[in-house]
Amino acid sequence: MPESYIKRILDARVYDVAKETPVDRAELMSRRLGNNVWLKREDLQPVFSFKLRGAYNKMNRLSEAQRALGVVAASAGNHAQGLAMAAQKLNVKATIVMPRTTPQIKVDAVRRRGARVVLRGDSYDEAADYAQQLVAEKGMTYVHPFDDPDVIAGQGTVGMEIVRQHQKPLDAIFVPVGGGGLLAGVAAYVKYVWPQTRVIGVEPEDAACLKLALERGRRAVLPEVGLFADGCAVAQIGKETFRVVRNLVDEVITVGTDEMCAAIKDIFEDTRSIAEPAGALALAGLKLYADREGIEGADLLAIVSGANTNFDRLRYISERTEIGEQREAVLSVTIPEKPGSFRTFCNALGRRNITEFNYRFADAASAQVFVGLSVVPGGDDLAELLAGLARKGYDVVDLTDNEVAKLHVRYMVGGHVPGTIENERVYRVEFPERPGALAKFLSALGQRWSISMFHYRNHGAAYGRILVGVGVAPSEKKAFTAALEEIGYRFWDESDNVAYQLYLGRRDG
Known part of the structure; x- marks a missing residue:
């Protein structure tokens, strides 16, 4: 299979505009992981991406x-x-x-x-x-972005350069996957020259079209595609790219938003450049692989595929980075509503760094505290923290992996709603960030349902996110869901989400 692409790649005409980018050793990441970590710097192209x-x-x-x-x-x-x-x-x-x-x-x-x-x-x-x-x-x-032999061959020059620059076979190469053009080109060349090198595709967990195709043995369309890594937000792997990679790729790893944010920080700390989410995807996969396999001293290379990100997105990326590095935990802790409770609770935390502390009076008996804490990554520190707080009598809920808590609730902590709103249901909605999009959503709800809560955040990307509470009687739930589906925005019912229940939900009495 790769033989048919070798001549195409060798004959590819790219250097009139593109440049041969370096393979840099990531010194800090290498020391942290106990392996030799290399970065192929496609973010240094004139358009800050390999796509050229x-x-x-x-x-x-x-x-x-x-x-x-x-x-x-x-x-x-x-x-x-x-x-x-x-x-x-x-x-x-x-x-x-x-x-x-x-x-x-x-x-x-x-x-x-x-x-x-x-x-x-x-x-x-x-x-x-x-x-x-x-x-x-x-x-x-x-000119197709990925599903074309000439496009694939052009991207394959990345693999050709890696082989020439590193000189000895790598143990594994990690390649970001959207439609598969870069992976197809790199895999075709690398597997021909270094058949022993593992070629691993890395996808966002909410846009894993190659993983879906490999599992089914054929191309399939994802019903929904996440937009955070917009450079890899593809619903279906390409026809030609899948034909090439299905027998060449060794495995596909999926990573989440927090892991990508952490990898963006890793690249910045080693290179002082800021990758876009898709550009950091491969390094995020490399880190998961190294931890899963428990390897040491291996030569691992990640392709930094691009650096086209909006400055406005950095705030959101920074917020999620520490959680992605497993250096921060987000907890909800119930403490007694009496003098000295805060001091006692802080003493129970010991000398840990508190990154966030949100509280509002709810009732005379107890209070819910939304707290962010620094923890030691990759071990039992978080588990020991939770167990220690439980031994001291605290009721603790770990919200570290709760999207509603991290996206919305942490900014909305303000006490429970009194028992006046009937049948409140809560939905998380993702919509295109353009003039009129929010108005379209509100207009579609019309005056049939009352909005009881609303929180919106712009992430500096092509989409925005809201958390909305709506009074929907049980008999109306089907009609309300149909109204949301007609709007065409992605949505999730979060009415049973523990973060909402703890901080924002209705409390009778």
Whole structure:
């Protein structure tokens, strides 16, 4: 299988615009993990992403007639910038169709490269449909972000460089996976030259389209795709990429948001550069693999695939980093509502660093304290803390992995609702961050249901998140769910979430 791509990769034309990026040893991460950790620095490309390689190789192979008609692509991110720069270099007209939800910084970056930007639809699929319409109407060439042999070959030059730069076989290479173009190109070349090297794909746990395909033995479409790692937010692995990787990849690892945030910090501490979430995906997978396998002294390489992130997102990333590193625990602790309780509780915590402390009076008997604490990662420190507090008579709930607690409740601690709201149900909703999106949500609810609670946060990305409480009678639940589904935003019923119940739910009496 890889043999058919070796010549394509060797012949790939990428260095007119792309540069050979270094393989750097991550000194701090190597010491922490007890292994030799290497970073392939694709964040150092002129467009801060590897996508330039595949786009230019594809365009360089177009005929003069195809170039004259121009190229088109649908993209909200790195592929758009790579294609725009490639088109500028080759003096070809490029049209990039982007969802209206695309952050302005990315729209401006594409326009600065000379491409024409068309904003169409609220999702990638809607933008892609319009791009195909332009192909049919104007004869333009569609440059796919990953599912094209020439694009795959261009990305495969990353693997070629790794082999040349490291000189001896690595034990494992970790590659971020969206549609699979980078993984297919790297796996094809590396497995041909270093068959003993493990090639491991890494996906966001809420966008694991390759893992789904491997489990089913065929390509399948994810019903929902998480958007935090927007560079890898793909619902279905590519047809050609899956054909290439299904027999080459050794395994696929999935990681969560907190692990990606922690990996962004790791890369910053070793390189002083800030990777985007998808760019840090491979390192997050490397860390999980090293911990799971208990290995030492191995040569492990992660591809840092990009650094196109909005500055506004750094606040959210920073908040989640310590939890992703397992250096912070988030707890809910019940303490007596009497003088001296806080001091006694703080004494019970010992000399631990308190990162957050939220409290509001609820009743005369007891109080709920929302507290963040530093813990030692990778051991039994958290378990010992919980056991120690329990021995001292405290009722403790571990909220460290509770999304509602981390996204919303920590900012809303303000006491329980008195017994006046009937049938309150709570939903977490994710919606496209564009003018009118929030109004659309509220208008769809109309005046049929009363809103009892509302919290919204913008994460500096293409989406926002809200936590909303609504009075919904049992007989109305089906109709309310249907109304949410009609809006088309992702939502989760959090009415039974322990963080909501502890801090925000109705309390009678």
